[in-house]
Amino acid sequence: MKNLDETLTMLKDLTDAKGIPGNEREAREVMKKYIAPFADEVATDGLGSLIAKKVGLDNGPKIMVAGHLDEVGFMVTQIDDKGFIRFQTVGGWWSQVMLAQRVTIVTKKGDVTGVIGSKPPHILSPEARKKPVDIKDMFVDIGASSKEEVLAWGVKPGDQIVPYFEFTVLNNEKMLLAKAWDNRIGCAIAIDVLKRLRNANHPNVVYGVGTVQEEVGLRGAKTSAHSIKPDIAFAVDVGVAGDTPGVSEKEAQGKMGDGPQIILYDASMVSHKGLRDLVTDTADELRIPYQFDSIAGGGTDSGAIHLTANGVPALSITIATRYIHSHAAMLHRDDYENAVKLIAEVIKRLDRETVEKITFD
Template structure:
């Protein structure tokens, strides 16, 4: 788990993914692959198997949700704007890191003590536009002296930890450093295992702000088939128990529907059948809100059969998240087995709509 720890503890909000990309590049350079990317910063390792076609894209995304400094007040506080989707209730009194050049500044998202709240304030959700970050500065000139500027990224902070059950991983940015980890681990496995295709595995940029890297990456690498490896929503907390919704620790999650894509049915069935053959437990998800990079992958050029495969995660889009180590390992195993099945004949079956 050292690689996943490095990935989650690295700082990389949308548009500022270089720290995470450097880790992915370091890993890719250990493999027998050709490193490719796009003009926005997405990065992949391309490995040819026993055939050049079909080209299979396996992608996590480098970026995590975070913030950007939007204003420096006269008193030295920082106003901020979100990068990605946030619920304001999870923010108050949380620690953050402000990144400015090569320097890092610890801050806290300010909040009033309960003793001084009015009755009206106690009963309302505090809006993000009224929040600020306190970095211990006393004036705007001191902030500028330290080199902090409007436009600098702000990243949540949370150390990586495996909890006492030896399965639950607690960390920030598991959405979607988990996907980056899976892509790298699949590529590592394929260094010694045959596959009848070419695999392009790695991660995109700027998924959290509108699937932007997915659009440019798909154009750059020109896949025939694409898998977005991402997290699903675990709905297994008190008050959310629903037998039909994904639960942490009960297997990889296949997304049957989201706001950006209806998957290729043949590809979906291939993954479900492969899971059954290898006794890998599977969960399904339908989600009308939100989407993944597959929402862009599947519309590239003439159309790309695509699917979202991932793990159920708790507390995403906050400072902390949880996934099951067993689920992550099962996603790696499942993707290796699926990739080993997809040859040119199988690809043609997936797109044979005219026959």
């Protein structure tokens, strides 16, 4: 592996951490390690979301920057007599990216390595070979010969099964390949926004948040926003990159390296126009590249946060990413760094008067 600088080391630690919805402890501890030096206090809510608070001015507007800790994965549901493991997907999966992929089962006794298997194509009918394998027909093989052996190794129903992939810097060193970019990159942005603001003079209270259970319904966003009661919120997440063969601009217009994506609309929220205008005006002023996108069939934590209390102006800012919800996704380092810069600069421009103008004008 290439030598990793401070930022790449953090990104590796975050993406290597294992944490499907409801099992985010390991990822949370990594985020806590990196964000604590830049926060006045760090807390965890009852559902498990991490909330790091940095005060610029005690009574200033509360600004929430949230990325979700959880990644898509699987859960052990059954162990058959021959030692094969049946599982439930946790978060959205496309069956065609799952077969023959290495996974890690996290047990009380330690990690157990396995691979996702199915009936071999060599014994299928010609018609069956043309069809994708249903997830219900897949299993995890850990090399056991009996149910008793599986249990002896510590595997039991309810254990999380996590995709395995090692963080990799590609030959183009701006291109980064890893599991769990969705959404450890959002957690990294929250960390680095607080880091960038550590010596800045601004009249706000900034919260860097790692939410839990986003992939199964924005659940940690609800509880953490209820705790914070933010005046302004940013959800930072991955977006779809449409710059691969066969994808038209009508299907996906995001391009890696063209800057963070400003989400106009998704299935859970219409972006707040006043906040969106402030963000794009700031980017234009500082010549920070950005691109617009909309997500007709998905959403981010903004969808829950903006409905908190009597309503919160919110905006989703995403990083164009290839191959999300799979074992190996790819993004561009410049997009990440420009997202950090943009959000930090917007926060510097926020104060009570500006927030009220955004909210009520």
